[in-house]
Amino acid sequence: MPTPQGTSYAEPQHPAADATPDWPPITIGQAKRVLEWWSSSAVFRELVATDPERAGRDYKLGFSPELIRPLWDDRYHLNAANKDRPQHPIVAEYRAYYHTKTQWRDEVKRECAPDEPRLKTWRTRQIARNAMENGLYDNSIIHSPLAIELSDGCSVGCWFCGVGATRFVETWDYTEENATLWRGVLSVLHDKIGDASKWGFCYWATDPLDNPDYEHFASDFADITGMFPQTTTAQGHKDPERVLKLLRLSESRGCKVNRFSVLTESLLRRIHDAYTADELTQVEIVAQMRDATVPKADAGSFRVKARKTANVVEREKKKLIPIAVSENGTEDSDKPALTMQQPGTIACVTGFLLNMVRRSVKLISPCRASEQWPLGYIVFEECTFTDAADLERKIEAMIETHMPQELTPDDPIQLNPSFRLEPVANGFRVLSDLSCIEFSRPTPDLVEYLGALGEHVTSGKRTAGEIAVSSLFCYGVPETNTLSTLGAMLNLGILVDARGRITGQSAVEAQ
Incomplete structure (x- = not known):
């Protein structure tokens, strides 16, 4: 877990690397409670960092959180001396439990497809x-x-x-x-x-x-x-x-x-x-x-x-x-x-x-x-x-x-207003505050084509078919290629929907 700014740490006390500790039993649920307090309370984070024994008592954890320090102390792995130190078995068990949960989340996301x-x-x-x-x-x-x-x-x-x-x-x-x-x-x-x-x-x-x-x-x-x-x-x-x-x-x-x-x-x-x-x-x-x-x-x-x-x-x-x-x-x-x-x-x-x-x-x-x-x-x-x-x-x-399944030549082309488009050396890129997709090619003829394509998308004044025909006559790019590129942009969420509406805009407003 991330270490909050301003938190100071006591030097952790670990068994020697060659020792065989007599670990007390800790369940996944008990280890999870330590992490719940860590993610909830600044007071707990300060206390467990400086006096884990007291944190265990004050928060009724049933054990010292020092035993599972690798789970909550992000700085633990930075100390080379900790690399070969024995760890309580619950550390590996909890990590496996957490990994299973994230795998399940990813599985659910895939299975949510209708x-x-x-x-x-x-x-x-x-x-x-x-x-x-x-x-x-x-x-x-x-x-x-x-x-x-x-x-x-x-x-x-x-x-x-x-x-x-x-x-x-x-x-x-x-x-x-x-x-x-x-x-x-x-x-x-x-x-x-x-x-x-x-x-x-x-x-x-x-x-x-x-x-x-x-x-x-x-x-x-x-x-x-x-x-x-x-x-x-x-x-x-x-x-x-x-x-x-x-x-x-x-x-x-x-x-x-x-x-x-x-x-x-x-x-x-x-x-x-x-x-x-x-x-x-x-x-x-x-x-x-x-x-x-x-x-x-x-x-x-x-x-x-x-x-x-x-x-x-x-x-x-x-x-x-x-x-x-x-x-x-x-x-x-x-x-x-x-x-x-x-x-x-x-x-x-x-x-x-x-x-x-x-x-x-x-x-x-x-x-x-x-x-x-x-x-x-x-x-x-x-x-x-x-x-x-x-x-x-x-x-x-x-x-x-x-929910049309594909773009048609009659569909108006317009950039989704959540994004902005700007030219780059070999084409253009579409950006948000958190992400970016670039459309570029190194050959000069395609660079000009991509630049024009970006301008058409930004203007929002032409249909897919009109852009495809213009690209054929001006740059020799087959209409199917341009329609395919625009279709890919639609499927990437870059364009407004295939009916030419800005998201949330009625069909009447879009005309």
């Missing part, structure tokens, strides 16, 4: 676009094909909510009528999306535990899609008996990871007191405290707060420095400022967002939050539905409108 060819092609484009907008932050976004809200609003009221949750209004009860509609909706989504629908989840700008019938809805979800939906809640401390039953049900039906969003250090203590370490081995703690090491995304409610309170932004930006120092292998404080930016979204769905209270459906995808899309996701279209059959019609209409 069976429907148009939807699959569109999703691939949106992932490419978001990777351009958000850089490496996109690596942690699974791009689930769907999310469903079972309440209107959220009772928790996190001031930083990245998707701008509104105040709680009401929940959707599991009545006989609603259950019938619910199963019908899930069947439509499963039929349209395919097996990837199992990676959807039942919250968004809501907390799933606000709905007392959440477990019933989630069980139906598992029956129809094949997987119990992953649960993220900021209410893990409120009803441990209910939560434990939910976790056991979830794990028994295939869900490998659930999450508690924890707002304060006192709530983390309550959670640690309410559950054993092993009971929460498969529950990720999302640290949202003031001193948490992970910076909050500049989106949603945080974005509103940040525009009014400058020190909020500065506090989060400072969290980027130790992360960049760790990744860059340098303590040059200027380098992180140039290479790291605050996350721009917490959105993780490229597909459909439903609200069952309002019976609404949106077609969405993550983006870097902006004035146009302050919640960190694009809304391509939104409508309401009356029943499952109506939902199926509405979804098909969205797919037909927004």
Whole structure:
């Protein structure tokens, strides 16, 4: 984990390299608690760095964190003397556990691709676009094909909510009528999306535990899609008996990871007191405290707060420095400022967002939050539905409108307004604040062609066919080559959609 600035370390006491220690038993859940406190509390980070024995006592860890120093001390490996020192077996076990989780996340991201060819092609484009907008932050976004809200609003009221949750209004009860509609909706989504629908989840700008019938809805979800939906809640401390039953049900039906969003250090203590370490081995703690090491995304409610309170932004930006120092292998404080930016979204769905209270459906995808899309996701279209059959019609209409599989000669060509295009020596490049793609060729004739192509894309005044014909007559480049290049740019998310609309713009406005 990155080392916070200003933290001083006591010289660690290790067994000799040739010693055979008598290690006390430590479980993965226990080791995980040390890392949870490390990522949550500046006080803990200072204490464990200088007096790990006391940290173990004060935070009820059951052992000295010194035993797992390689897991939390980023400077440990910099000392050559530590290379051959024996390590507690839990260090390797925890690393294997963490590696398995990241592998599973990557597997989920791949399996989130829908069976429907148009939807699959569109999703691939949106992932490419978001990777351009958000850089490496996109690596942690699974791009689930769907999310469903079972309440209107959220009772928790996190001031930083990245998707701008509104105040709680009401929940959707599991009545006989609603259950019938619910199963019908899930069947439509499963039929349209395919097996990837199992990676959807039942919250968004809501907390799933606000709905007392959440477990019933989630069980139906598992029956129809094949997987119990992953649960993220900021209410893990409120009803441990209910939560434990939910976790056991979830794990028994295939869900490998659930999450508690924890707002304060006192709530983390309550959670640690309410559950054993092993009971929460498969529950990720999302640290949202003031001193948490992970910076909050500049989106949603945080974005509103940040525009009014400058020190909020500065506090989060400072969290980027130790992360960049760790990744860059340098303590040059200027380098992180140039290479790291605050996350721009917490959105993780490229597909459909439903609200069952309002019976609404949106077609969405993550983006870097902006004035146009302050919640960190694009809304391509939104409508309401009356029943499952109506939902199926509405979804098909969205797919037909927004998801052509390829570029045609009649499609207007326009640069996505999230990016900028600039000439380079042998062509041009398309940039965002976090990424860049270059189109270049070393031969002089193709350099001129690429320069002209970049100008056409920037102007936004011609169709793909017009650009292809112009390129044939001016530079001798076959029309199919130009159309192929423009099609590749579309699939990389560089261009607006194949209907010539800027994202979120209506067809009438685009004319």
